[in-house]
Amino acid sequence: MRQPSATHADTTETYTFDPGSLSSAQRMGDACAICHTKWPRPRARIGELPDGATVFGCRECAEIIASHTSRTVTHALAAH
Ligand SMILES: [Zn+2]
Structure with missing residues (x-):
């Protein structure tokens, strides 16, 4: 569901992850940033860090992120 929010001027779909919430493997792209799966190697670009x-x-x-808002992503992270 797309948010009709007017507070978010940025229209890009990119979700910015908090580096502090990711392990080093996740930041390096060696593990899925959401579920920590390392194999198969995560290949889908699901977001970026504040440094780009x-x-x-x-x-x-990636499909979850594509179909949900960033708030849901935060919940997914918290669930683990
Ligand atoms: Zn995953």
Whole structure:
């Protein structure tokens, strides 16, 4: 569901991850940033870090992110 929010002027779909919430493997792209899966190697670009580095995730999580708002992503992270 797309947010009709007017508070968010940025229209890009890119989700910015908090580096502090990711492990080093996740920041390096060696593990899915959402579910920590390391194999198969996460290849889907699901977001980025504040410094512009790409954050990768597995296909499942990429689909979740593609169909949900960033708030849901935060919940997914908290669930683990
Ligand atoms: Zn995943």
